[in-house]
Amino acid sequence: MTYEELHAEMVAAMKAKDKVRLGVARLVLGELKNAASRGGAHEITEEEVTAQIKRTLKQTSETLEMSEKAGNNAERTENLREQVAVLESLLPQQVSGDELVALVEKTIAELGATSKKDMGRVMGALTAATNGNFDKPAAAKEVGLRLS
Structure with missing residues (x-):
């Protein structure tokens, strides 16, 4: 997924009023912008976008796992599950x-x-x-x- 495709995903989520997808897209785009500003001005590559999605997915999955173990906030846990599903859908299809x-x-x-x-x-x-x-x-x- 390219940076432009991710931005288009965010716009589509806004129009569809899909808060979870919008939040995930904004989070990943924000992290990419921060990384780009730290590394000097350059074009954000597809590999960087995929790597950032994978990092965010890993962090969110770990948070979900801890939330499930704690078992005290079902609404937050469900929100994390939805975020994980959105992040997985943004990744390229795995070879298997x-x-x-x-x-x-x-x-x-x-x-x-x-x-x-x-x-x-x-x-x-x-x-x-x-x-x-x-x-x-x-x-x-x-x-x-x-x-x-």
């Missing part, structure tokens, strides 16, 4: 299933990986090829099965 298996096989062949010692290189290449948008536990399992 048959597509992931094919990508693992292709990457192993390209790198000439043969042993478990090459697992880090293969996982790194998968991360680079997909911008980190893949099911990591499933990929690790597939790589482990194919390397002796």
Whole structure:
């Protein structure tokens, strides 16, 4: 998702009066603007947007987990669940299933990986090829099965 697409998402949420989606979009956009101003004026890349969404998702998921454990404010917990769902919908589709298996096989062949010692290189290449948008536990399992 690009910065412009995220901004358009915020505008659409305003028009639809979707407070949760609007709040999430504003939060992510604000964090991106803060990061851009700290790092000097530059164009915000799609990778930066995705990374910020992932960071926000991680923080919100952790807060949700703590809220569920505390179990004292059901309304806040439900709001956090909605925020997590919105953040997940903003992320690119993760590579999984048959597509992931094919990508693992292709990457192993390209790198000439043969042993478990090459697992880090293969996982790194998968991360680079997909911008980190893949099911990591499933990929690790597939790589482990194919390397002796």
